[in-house]
Amino acid sequence: MSLVLIRIDDRLIHGQVTVGWGSFLNPDRILLVSDEIAENEWEKELYQSCVPFNIAVSILSTDETIRVLTEKTFENERVIILVESPSVIVELVKRGASLHQVNIGGMHYRENKKKILPYVYVDEQDIQNFYFLEEHNIELICQDLPQAKKENLSELLIK
């Protein structure tokens, strides 16, 4: 599989991803990684119903994701990986996933979180997770839509 986008977005499957990035990247599949959703049939179906018919969807736990990343599953497919928060990416990396770049597309307002962009708010735990990913040579790029300006997260955190 070729990973065309690895994205942190707390709305998970929504218009910006299916329409915005979908028409730009032409993915064959969206792989949503969430232990919580993967075990809830109703929620799984709901997320699946939000994806246009020409894109396949897989909703997998972290364990299952590690398996499909190491085996030759979804061969020849262009895949978007979607997660809710940086902690999921950290988990994948700790379990041996080899990732090079992560897109931060939506971490919306929460109480006690610091604003670094209109669509990116972080707390201390998020920052620690981002530092962990940087130490593993993963580039962290904030960009909500393909036409939007790319911003380097590390530079924004220093400000």
Added chain:
Amino acid sequence: MIKCIVLTHGDLGFALLNTTEKIIGPLEGIKVISNELTSLKDLITNLDSIVKNWEESEILIMVDFCGGSCWHAARVIKRSMSNIALLSGVNLPMMLSFVNKRESYKLPDLAYYLKECSLKGTEVIAGEEKQE
């Protein structure tokens, strides 16, 4: 009287309500929510607080399009509530018909009626028109 939540991306819902009021006059029992800069969880929480306040009423949630975070949040809220109906593709013909019929219809009939109004309110004129 059926209450209504207009749930959309950006300013669309506010503009729809505003335009409807310009045509018909001031309205009650209609709330607008935008997903602008809001996480899915917060969107669900916002929706939930309105629905809780209106638990004695029938509520129609009109969403801009099927498949986005608005639709998702509406599906989560509707799940177990029999006093709520969802309708996607909200537009001006639907808004105007909603206001006209919200007292004479019940749910879900009103939702089906509005869907029909939306289809009938969409015309295509193409090709050459007959010259007199």
